[in-house]
Amino acid sequence: xxxxxxxxxxxxxxxxxxxxxxxxxxxxxxxxxxxxxxxxxxxxxxxxxxxxxxxxxxxxxxxxxxxxxxxxxxxxxxxxxxxxxxxxxxxxxxxxxxxxxxxxxxxxxxxxxxxxxxxxxxxxxxxxxxxxxxxxxx
Numbered sequence: 805x806x807x808x809x810x811x812x813x814x815x816x817x818x819x820x821x822x823x824x825x826x827x828x829x830x831x832x833x834x835x836x837x838x839x840x841x842x843x844x845x846x847x848x849x850x851x852x853x854x855x856x857x858x859x860x861x862x863x864x865x866x867x868x869x870x871x872x873x874x875x876x877x878x879x880x881x882x883x884x885x886x887x888x889x890x891x892x893x894x895x896x897x898x899x900x901x902x903x904x905x906x907x908x909x910x911x912x913x914x915x916x917x918x919x920x921x922x923x924x925x926x927x928x929x930x931x932x933x934x935x936x937x938x939x940x941x942x
Contacts, residue, residue, distance in 0.1 A: 832901055833876065836926050836939035838864035843936070847885075860885045866926070866939050868899060875900040878908065 841848040841861065849860045863883040870876040880895040897911040906919040908928065917930035924941035 833868050833870045835942045836866040840938045
């Protein structure tokens with residue numbers, strides 16, 4: 805019986821280590837492609853709050869690089885279309901991660917927003933919880 809509990813404890817510890825997303829060198833770093841915005845697949849059309857124009861997100865790629873054990877830099881490059889054509893929008897900043905939760909510090913717009921990692925799926929929640937973007941790791 806004692807051996808059973810020891811084995812169970814070892815298995816639980818091993819499983820916990822495999823699910824630890826605090827180490828960007830192991831799981832978090834990499835390139836992620838945007839799959840959905842607010843539950844809708846791409847292309848996703850919205851009204852730009854600053855310009856009032858309709859814009860469509862046709863692609864978005866998020867790249868996370870490690871600069872420490874639980875933090876790093878990120879770059880988010882979106883391909884958009886509007887009535888004048890196709891263009892890209894680039895956001896960059898830093899992130900920190902602990903226990904599957906991610907905090908993004910957007911240096912482009914000077915804002916902070918949250919996210920989470922579950923397996924190869926990274927979810928970002930911004931604009932006071934009104935915008936949810938789901939990315940899949942390449």
